[in-house]
Amino acid sequence: MAWHxxxxxxxxxxxxxxxxxxxxxxxHGMGYKSVSGVRMGxxxxxxxxxxxxxxxxxxQADEICDKLLANPNIESYRFTLEKK
Amino acid sequence: MRxxxxxxxxxxxDHDCEYVVRNVxxxxxxxxxxxxxxxxxxxxxxxxGGFSYGDYLRTGAIARFSPVMRSVADFAAKGGLxxxxxxxxxxxxxxxxxxxxxxxxxxxxxICQSVxxxxxxxxxxxxxxxxxxxxxxxxxxxxxxxxxxxxEGLKKLKDNRxxxxxxxxxxxxxxxxxxxxxxxxxxxxxxxxKRNVFGLMPHPDRSGEDVLGSSDGKFLWNSILSATAVGR
Numbered sequence: 001m002a003w004h005x006x007x008x009x010x011x012x013x014x015x016x017x018x019x020x021x022x023x024x025x026x027x028h029g030m031g032y033k034s035v036s037g038v039r040m041g042x043x044x045x046x047x048x049x050x051x052x053x054x055x056x057x058x059x060q061a062d063e064i065c066d067k068l069l070a071n072p073n074i075e076s077y078r079f080t081l082e083k084k
Numbered sequence: 085m086r087x088x089x090x091x092x093x094x095x096x097x098d099h100d101c102e103y104v105v106r107n108v109x110x111x112x113x114x115x116x117x118x119x120x121x122x123x124x125x126x127x128x129x130x131x132x133g134g135f136s137y138g139d140y141l142r143t144g145a146i147a148r149f150s151p152v153m154r155s156v157a158d159f160a161a162k163g164g165l166x167x168x169x170x171x172x173x174x175x176x177x178x179x180x181x182x183x184x185x186x187x188x189x190x191x192x193x194x195i196c197q198s199v200x201x202x203x204x205x206x207x208x209x210x211x212x213x214x215x216x217x218x219x220x221x222x223x224x225x226x227x228x229x230x231x232x233x234x235x236e237g238l239k240k241l242k243d244n245r246x247x248x249x250x251x252x253x254x255x256x257x258x259x260x261x262x263x264x265x266x267x268x269x270x271x272x273x274x275x276x277x278k279r280n281v282f283g284l285m286p287h288p289d290r291s292g293e294d295v296l297g298s299s300d301g302k303f304l305w306n307s308i309l310s311a312t313a314v315g316r
């Protein structure tokens with residue numbers, strides 16, 4: 001048994017995303033004209049051993065995101081927990 | 085005066101910094117591996133350019149947790165001079181020693197070229213040998229040099245005169261064309277509130293001699309020398 005944590009890090013809406021804009025232009029070029037708001041982000045998977053409580057895993061995942069996985073100046077994050 | 089250059093896995097301008105300090109400026113310099121915590125009693129710490137930790141996750145994000153960075157933070161807190169160049173600037177931002185962040189260049193391209201930056205503030209230990217408004221010719225080489233800070237942070241930077249250098253044309257005019265990476269407000273380099281920590285994307289380590297295309301970087305190194313001559 002283990003906790004599986006999926007972390008999504010995205011640029012804040014106020015931060016320009018030239019990569020997302022380029023992908024969007026490519027999609028329009030491919031004919032997907034109705035696509036808008038393309039934003040690139042990062043996806044990270046973490047495993048915690050099953051001995052930890054959900055509250056403890058959430059606390060640690062929060063710290064990990066704040067300190068390393070996301071830069072609070074430019075990015076926001078969210079994560080989901082799953083018991084495996 | 086004594087310099088120490090930090091060395092991370094993936095640093096590649098550490099020797100450029102060592103060379104300009106020792107061979108061009110004639111000053112003693114120590115190299116400090118990122119696992120070390122003893123900075124070897126410097127007057128000024130140089131955090132060099134490169135691709136620390138392969139730029140994994142975000143530029144500078146992992147290097148900031150190297151043991152040596154705790155010592156750099158302590159040194160800065162005591163008023164020691166710290167200059168971060170290129171990746172060094174990115175590391176100082178990630179470490180919270182400087183505000184803001186460096187994003188992917190607006191063009192998404194790695195840019196390696198000679199640019200000009202205008203000296204906005206001369207009352208810093210890094211620019212005291214420059215004149216206000218002076219355009220320095222210094223090269224850049226980066227993929228993530230697009231300076232960003234939220235509107236509140238930008239206001240603080242301006243109110244406290246922390247924007248030290250801005251991208252400009254050869255005559256010192258701020259134009260969109262002269263801003264190579266899309267940086268907010270053409271910002272190329274900033275200092276902290278106490279003015280003892282300075283980060284910039286352009287490379288004064290690669291512009292210390294005419295044979296390299298420009299010796300304008302020496303204005304910054306000479307500033308540091310005269311600042312510490314007063315300090316010690």
